[in-house]
Amino acid sequence: MGPEQTTGEIARETSERGELVLRARADGSLELRANGVFVMDTVETSTERALATRALQLHDSPATVLVGGLGLGFTLGAVLDDARVSRVTVVEIEAALVAWMRDGTVPGGDLLSDPRVTVTVGDVAEVLRTSPGSTYDVVLLDVDNGPGYLVHDGNAELYEAPALQQAMRVTRPGGTVVVWSAAEAPALEATMEATFGRWRSEAVAYEVDLQGRAATYWLYVGHV
Structure with missing residues (x-):
């Protein structure tokens, strides 16, 4: 079902980045739009889950x-499904998304109330800059659609060397920094090479049915 086939608006909020709208579809699923641009829905969630599942598979002990990015909670949910995880910090810049999940507008309040979870409302780039070094085993960056398909232009810096260097700094030796992208990104590949030295890219979620079309997504993994 395409994003135009909605039954009505559930919630709307405006921030300095613009307008965030949550709509319901006839089948009961939810759709999120930012400034009129489709961001995600609750129908096709395999890529969000795959980001977490694959990233955690690459670490022996991702405690x-x-x-980076709460969205509709599917990446966080997959992280919490891994019993090896003892502490999760989720950073979401849109306070409305956190509030909607807490009050039940978006399902997932149980994720935020999990004792392992700390929620920070803010810019993940700033959180990376101000966090102590060697804090995390795994850093997952899923704040936009990748460097070539930005919803918010301000997110471009997250795919550039300074932000990725900070992500590497806050990751413990032996850990990984994993970046999600909607397509292959040669510029990001070059930045990963320059930043991490040891890195890899891999396709995930082959032939995903997104709004009636097939798509393949990519993970860029930096090894610390």
């Missing part, structure tokens, strides 16, 4: 995890 402490930073998740």
Whole structure:
């Protein structure tokens, strides 16, 4: 079902980044839009889950995890499904998304009330800059659609060397920094190479049915 086939608006909030709208579809699923641009829904969630599942598979003991981007909670949920995880910090810049999940507008209040979870409302780039070094085993950055498909232009810095260097700094030796992208990103590849030295890219979620079209997504993994 395409994003235009909605039954009504559930919630709307405006921030300095613009307008965030949550809508319901006839089948009961939810759709999130930012400034009129489709961001995500509750129908096709395999990529969000795959980001977390695959990233955690790459670490022998991912006890402490930073998740950049709450969204509708599916990445966080997959992180919490891993019994090895003892502490998760999730950073979401849109206070409305956190509030909607806490009050039940968006399902997932149980995720935020999990004792392992700390929620920070703010810019993940700033959180990376101000966090102590060697804090996390795994850093997952899923704040936008990748460097080539930005919802908010301000997120471009998260795919550039300064932010990735900070992500590397806050990751413990032997850990990983994992960046999600909607497509192959040659510029990001070059930045990963320059920043981490040891890195890899891999396709996940082949032939995903997103709004009636097939798509393949990419993970960029930096090894610390």
